[in-house]
Amino acid sequence: MLKSKSEFLVPTREERLGTVCAYGGSGKDLAQCARGGCLKNKNRSFSQSSACDEMMPLLNAAMINDNVVIAHSPVGCSSMIPGVTLLYKMEREMRELPSDTIKAISTNFGENEIVYGGASELESAILEAENRYHPKLITIISSCAAGIIGDDLQAVVNKVQPKIKGTIIPMQCEGFRSGSVATGYDTFLVALMRAIEPPKKKKKDTLLIVNPLTISHVNELEIERLLAKVGIKVQYFPLFTDVANLKNASEATGASTLCNLMSNLFLINMEKKYGIPYVEPPMPVGIEFTNWWLRDTAKLFGKEQEIEKVIKEEEARVIPLLNEIKSKLEGKRAFVGFNLARTLALQSLLDEFWMETAVSTGLEYSDAYGLAPLENLNRRSKKEFILQIGNFQHFEWVNLLAKEKPDVLVGGIEYCSTGIRQGIPVAPVLPGTLYVGYKGALSFGKELVRSLKNPSYANKISARVNLPYRENWYSQSPFKYIGDNQ
Amino acid sequence: MSSIDAPRTSCALGGALDLVNSINRAVPIIHAGPGCGMAIFNSNIGHGYQYVGYACGFALPSTNTLEKQVVFGGEDRLREQIKTTLEVIDADFYFVVTGCTVGLIGDDIKAVVNEFSGNDKPVIFAETPGFKGDTYKGYDIAYRSMIDQLTVPSKKKKKGVINLLGIVPMMDAFWQGNINEIVRLLERIGLKVNLSGNGDTLDKIRNASKVELNVVLSPNTGIAVAEHFKQKFGVPYLVYPLPIGSETSNFLREVARTLHLDLEKVEKVIEEEEDQFWKYLLKFTEAHVFSLSNKEFALIADSGYAVGITKFLANDLSLTPSLIAVTDQPEENLKEPIRKNISELDYDLEPTVLFESDNYKIWENIKENKPNVIFGNTNDKIEGKKYGISTFPLTFPIYDQVVLSKGYSGYRGAVTLAEELSTMLISGT
Numbered sequence: 001m002l003k004s005k006s007e008f009l010v011p012t013r014e015e016r017l018g019t020v021c022a023y024g025g026s027g028k029d030l031a032q033c034a035r036g037g038c039l040k041n042k043n044r045s046f047s048q049s050s051a052c053d054e055m056m057p058l059l060n061a062a063m064i065n066d067n068v069v070i071a072h073s074p075v076g077c078s079s080m081i082p083g084v085t086l087l088y089k090m091e092r093e094m095r096e097l098p099s100d101t102i103k104a105i106s107t108n109f110g111e112n113e114i115v116y117g118g119a120s121e122l123e124s125a126i127l128e129a130e131n132r133y134h135p136k137l138i139t140i141i142s143s144c145a146a147g148i149i150g151d152d153l154q155a156v157v158n159k160v161q162p163k164i165k166g167t168i169i170p171m172q173c174e175g176f177r178s179g180s181v182a183t184g185y186d187t188f189l190v191a192l193m194r195a196i197e198p199p200k201k202k203k204k205d206t207l208l209i210v211n212p213l214t215i216s217h218v219n220e221l222e223i224e225r226l227l228a229k230v231g232i233k234v235q236y237f238p239l240f241t242d243v244a245n246l247k248n249a250s251e252a253t254g255a256s257t258l259c260n261l262m263s264n265l266f267l268i269n270m271e272k273k274y275g276i277p278y279v280e281p282p283m284p285v286g287i288e289f290t291n292w293w294l295r296d297t298a299k300l301f302g303k304e305q306e307i308e309k310v311i312k313e314e315e316a317r318v319i320p321l322l323n324e325i326k327s328k329l330e331g332k333r334a335f336v337g338f339n340l341a342r343t344l345a346l347q348s349l350l351d352e353f354w355m356e357t358a359v360s361t362g363l364e365y366s367d368a369y370g371l372a373p374l375e376n377l378n379r380r381s382k383k384e385f386i387l388q389i390g391n392f393q394h395f396e397w398v399n400l401l402a403k404e405k406p407d408v409l410v411g412g413i414e415y416c417s418t419g420i421r422q423g424i425p426v427a428p429v430l431p432g433t434l435y436v437g438y439k440g441a442l443s444f445g446k447e448l449v450r451s452l453k454n455p456s457y458a459n460k461i462s463a464r465v466n467l468p469y470r471e472n473w474y475s476q477s478p479f480k481y482i483g484d485n486q
Numbered sequence: 487m488s489s490i491d492a493p494r495t496s497c498a499l500g501g502a503l504d505l506v507n508s509i510n511r512a513v514p515i516i517h518a519g520p521g522c523g524m525a526i527f528n529s530n531i532g533h534g535y536q537y538v539g540y541a542c543g544f545a546l547p548s549t550n551t552l553e554k555q556v557v558f559g560g561e562d563r564l565r566e567q568i569k570t571t572l573e574v575i576d577a578d579f580y581f582v583v584t585g586c587t588v589g590l591i592g593d594d595i596k597a598v599v600n601e602f603s604g605n606d607k608p609v610i611f612a613e614t615p616g617f618k619g620d621t622y623k624g625y626d627i628a629y630r631s632m633i634d635q636l637t638v639p640s641k642k643k644k645k646g647v648i649n650l651l652g653i654v655p656m657m658d659a660f661w662q663g664n665i666n667e668i669v670r671l672l673e674r675i676g677l678k679v680n681l682s683g684n685g686d687t688l689d690k691i692r693n694a695s696k697v698e699l700n701v702v703l704s705p706n707t708g709i710a711v712a713e714h715f716k717q718k719f720g721v722p723y724l725v726y727p728l729p730i731g732s733e734t735s736n737f738l739r740e741v742a743r744t745l746h747l748d749l750e751k752v753e754k755v756i757e758e759e760e761d762q763f764w765k766y767l768l769k770f771t772e773a774h775v776f777s778l779s780n781k782e783f784a785l786i787a788d789s790g791y792a793v794g795i796t797k798f799l800a801n802d803l804s805l806t807p808s809l810i811a812v813t814d815q816p817e818e819n820l821k822e823p824i825r826k827n828i829s830e831l832d833y834d835l836e837p838t839v840l841f842e843s844d845n846y847k848i849w850e851n852i853k854e855n856k857p858n859v860i861f862g863n864t865n866d867k868i869e870g871k872k873y874g875i876s877t878f879p880l881t882f883p884i885y886d887q888v889v890l891s892k893g894y895s896g897y898r899g900a901v902t903l904a905e906e907l908s909t910m911l912i913s914g915t
Binding site: 045046047048049050051052053054055070073074075076077078079080081082083084085086089099100101102103104105106107108109110111112113114121124125128132143144145148149175176177178179391392394395414417418421466467468469470471473481485486 | 487488489490491492493495496497498499500511513516519520521522523524525526527528529530531532537540541542543544545546547548549550551552553555556562563565566567570571573574575576577585586587590591615616617618619620846864865868869871882883885886
């Protein structure tokens with residue numbers, strides 16, 4: 001009943017890559033298990049709210065220029081739009097794009113649509129989007145409700161497209177489809193390929209970079225700076241990009257990614273369809289991973305030697321400065337909280353400061369993007385670290401934080417607020433935080449030093465916090481509830 | 487329901503979660519798809535970045551139903567989640583609230599929840615799938631379910647004790663400040679507030695039938711709850727939209743009359759409060775001349791704010807209301823009283839009252855007759871800038887400021903509003 005009629009339905013990450021959404025143990029054990037073929041996806045019998053498959057398409061589509069997002073859902077699914085509008089505003093300002101609100105329409109599913117279907121409401125929302133905004137692109141985001149009642153998005157699109165100037169792209173991303181948020185990324189990026197036109201000409205020395213919402217433009221500028229030194233031009237896909245630049249994405253010379261968690265299926269399909277060679281190195285954070293990223297990417301253009309020169313120059317400039325920072329951070333223990341593509345990259349940077357990572361997290365794990373950096377870190381780390389793989393799951397974090405008592409929490413906003421409430425100072429990775437490349441290593445190193453200097457807020461707040469967990473929760477295994485669920 | 491451009495609310499589940507998260511030591515158990523709790527938590531950025539809830543904002547227990555549950559049903563998963571939640575989380579009561587997925591697959595929530603009736607801490611439920619309506623609707627549904635399952639019937643009424651209803655926590659970013667000021671004033675005229683919406687407890691919910699009166703601070707939200715109280719427990723109710731400025735005196739008089747309080751004493755309190763209030767506004771005359779005199783305003787807000795803000799600005803500060811867009815969706819029979827309430831002003835002013843949730847349509851109206859200042863949300867601020875209009879952030883989503891304790895209700899809130907409004911206009915932000 002749930003199988004879609006759409007040929008554009010991507011496989012879930014669990015089906016395609018054997019992605020694991022629940023794991024707790026050492027990084028070493030995970031890598032060994034992955035190599036040995038004994039890694040199995042599990043569930044939790046106690047769980048807390050998490051990101052869903054609909055979120056990534058909805059939030060990311062909102063970041064494309066000249067796009068109207070239609071959330072084909074009850075009004076609550078659009079609740080997260082205000083939260084990212086601030087981010088949208090900041091990122092557009094950084095790119096000197098005019099300030100504006102996100103154009104998003106909810107089809108406002110009610111009981112009527114549940115009974116009679118939401119197709120006609122969707123149709124009129126598309127026509128309204130056209131009349132109101134004349135967008136170049138209209139993206140339709142499905143939802144649990146629309147999926148269960150079986151609305152055929154494609155049929156609606158086929159019907160109204162002749163009346164609409166821009167391209168309409170439906171995204172089949174019901175929140176119940178997959179436990180892996182990356183399935184949502186696949187849905188989003190692969191669906192956007194429908195906007196891409198066959199190449200008119202092939203561009204020379206142009207790198208298509210898949211850019212995620214959480215790597216701010218300040219970081220893109222660092223990547224552009226480094227690639228410019230070897231004559232590689234950058235074209236981003238798809239965020240904060242004009243639709244014209246989505247259309248001609250097929251003309252790129254090669255493709256790479258700033259988030260190998262999200263880009264996988266898109267890059268595979270782009271190679272298949274347009275013959276664009278690609279690489280998927282880990283995020284360029286810290287010296288080692290930045291070098292890795294640059295080397296892999298330069299190879300696409302046959303610029304291996306040129307990039308070595310850049311790396312040498314940059315290292316000569318930056319390493320003495322990093323050594324100064326290192327003396328202030330050496331031996332400090334960190335909890336790194338974010339998705340795995342980023343935590344492993346941040347962990348690599350911390351290792352370069354001779355810090356120790358006690359715990360690293362990930363929303364999910366798959367070999368495709370996780371194994372190579374994980375093995376790299378397992379090799380480099382002096383001590384074993386704990387990996388928590390879960391789509392958020394706060395109760396496991398608080399347990400781990402209470403047990404491990406790290407000196408600092410490095411990561412995303414939900415992780416950092418959790419850290420503060422348990423008395424741990426934080427070095428947040430936020431919109432606007434520079435942490436990519438050589439400049440990013442320096443900048444974030446300074447942030448880490450500052451984070452340790454004055455923990456007053458975390459100290460005082462944590463003394464006043466009553467977390468809702470039972471006292472005995474803290475003495476149990478944080479991963480007690482990982483297994484099968486009902 | 488017709489589509490909504492840039493919605494100004496969340497869904498029924500959102501309203502239910504706002505309610506549960508405002509109660510001390512209450513923990514929701516969301517029986518819904520994996521993203522519902524997180525999406526609604528993210529909307530908190532639009533409530534002035536408030537982190538609220540004993541159960542840690544985004545960390546709400548949730549069954550995270552996937553395809554397996556959609557196909558085979560989610561009752562077993564819910565049972566398991568309630569059991570494990572009781573193991574891990576220490577709360578005074580647990581409140582199962584449901585989302586679209588389980589609303590559609592037809593799980594028997596009541597049957598599963600009833601299995602836990604022997605638990606020492608109550609486990610209750612409300613069916614709040616998103617497609618049932620907006621935040622305001624969800625608040626009403628969850629509130630009614632809550633009193634059905636927790637409130638102990640009592641014929642005896644405690645004299646001078648009342649409940650306040652109708653302010654949806656979080657959805658009104660200034661809920662705490664707004665409620666605190668009203669409670670302060672009610673206490674000054676000798677009343678005690680049982681349920682207020684801020685810091686309510688299981689005990690207060692249990693005793694909620696013993697009050698003399700329910701006061702509903704919105705001409706829409708909370709009325710269904712009060713009606714339910716009336717039918718079930720015989721508690722009468724008074725609807726009085728959140729009072730702001732000197733209108734607060736009328737509010738206090740009406741409450742006093744309804745409860746047969748000593749009116750002379752109440753007038754004394756009113757006089758003291760008004761004296762303070764007007765002293766501050768006296769300090770404000772130069773600023774008023776400079777920034778507010780003869781200004782026209784548009785207001786885009788739920789009906790709760792629509793009445794109070796319009797009355798304060800028009801009746802106390804001499805501003806002219808042009809367009810009042812009411813964004814919650816009151817039932818047809820409530821629309822006329824709301825329209826009347828907004829339009830009945832001390833002087834002959836005739837604002838256009840528009841019941842509309844769709845942002846685009848609201849803005850079509852605003853563009854037709856551009857006011858000097860708008861009361862709306864952060865999106866309105868961005869839009870207003872395009873036309874050189876300043877916007878005072880008041881309603882969801884407010885994502886460019888942090889709201890912790892302040893409010894705009896009563897006398898003190900009105901002074902804050904006057905201060906901030908003129909500051910905004912003087913500084914040109």
